[in-house]
Amino acid sequence: MTTPQLTWLYVPGDRPQTVTKALGCGADVVIVDLEDAVAPDRKEYARAATAERLSEPQPVPVHVRVNALDTPFAAADLRTLAALPGVHGVRLPKVTSPHQITRAARTASRADGAAVPLHALLETALGVEHAYAIASAHPALRGIALGEADLRADLGVRADAGLDWSRSRVIVAARAAGLAPPPQSVHPDIRDLDGLAVSCAHGRTLGFLGRAAIHPRQLPIIERAYLPTQQELEDAETIVKAAATDRGAQALPDGRFVDAAVVAAARRTLSLAARGD
Numbered sequence: 001m002t003t004p005q006l007t008w009l010y011v012p013g014d015r016p017q018t019v020t021k022a023l024g025c026g027a028d029v030v031i032v033d034l035e036d037a038v039a040p041d042r043k044e045y046a047r048a049a050t051a052e053r054l055s056e057p058q059p060v061p062v063h064v065r066v067n068a069l070d071t072p073f074a075a076a077d078l079r080t081l082a083a084l085p086g087v088h089g090v091r092l093p094k095v096t097s098p099h100q101i102t103r104a105a106r107t108a109s110r111a112d113g114a115a116v117p118l119h120a121l122l123e124t125a126l127g128v129e130h131a132y133a134i135a136s137a138h139p140a141l142r143g144i145a146l147g148e149a150d151l152r153a154d155l156g157v158r159a160d161a162g163l164d165w166s167r168s169r170v171i172v173a174a175r176a177a178g179l180a181p182p183p184q185s186v187h188p189d190i191r192d193l194d195g196l197a198v199s200c201a202h203g204r205t206l207g208f209l210g211r212a213a214i215h216p217r218q219l220p221i222i223e224r225a226y227l228p229t230q231q232e233l234e235d236a237e238t239i240v241k242a243a244a245t246d247r248g249a250q251a252l253p254d255g256r257f258v259d260a261a262v263v264a265a266a267r268r269t270l271s272l273a274a275r276g277d
Helices: 016-022 040-053 074-082 098-107 125-129 131-135 148-155 160-176 193-206 216-226 230-245 260-275
Strands: 007-012 029-033 062-065 089-092 118-122 141-146 211-213
Touching: 007 016, 007 216, 016 029, 016 040, 040 074, 074 098, 089 098, 098 118, 098 131, 118 131, 125 131, 125 148, 125 160, 131 141, 131 160, 141 160, 148 160, 160 193, 193 216, 211 216, 230 260
Parallel strands: 007 029, 007 211, 029 062, 062 089, 089 118, 118 141
Antiparallel strands: none
16 A cells, blocks of 8 residues: 655745755755745756756655646646656645646646646636536546645635535545545645644545645644554554454444455554554
């Protein structure tokens, strides 16, 4: 089973030295941002700097968030990134339709014709409404996630709980399309680590897996929140051991019912625990 990725750190694409530092800070994935973190008059520089930095393989997976697909920067972003050996994935912001995914896949094709792995960010009501169609639009699409700052503004949401329906919608769409559970959107206050921990705990109950971050100090909070507790680990080990002796549905001595779905969940828990060792 593939070790799950739990921490995704955003870093501005027009700050090459910051990108270099981010690669060594412990994030599972570093996301070089060419979109919101870069001013319009720095877009060309950010693309060129990113292309130079990612012209060779990197020590950790690197994704690049390109500019929105309806901007004049997007096509050049995609064509430039497709050829770079240091790019593991491309994040597409403000996606609202499956057609944008198919067009991006064509534009971001490597020399061998294969598309760069794509990840779609849903940041509007329309994007959320089309979540499953987007998630299943093309084989190159490997994940979807919410962009909650833009979505909050689009919906006029005042309380955090107002986003829970959209969160669940995206989680269900991802799983229905056979994609990995989405990571949570960023927690915007880098000083509020207690609030981050509470928010991560809530996201975990909804079905998210891991979270995007905007500062390295958020990474250990996110990882700790998404790693299994000792009790969860012991329960998972008990279930897997029981399944090894009896492959059918069964009841454990404490009365819990175990079937194939429960065993699969237990194995996911153990795979998460392995990364914490």
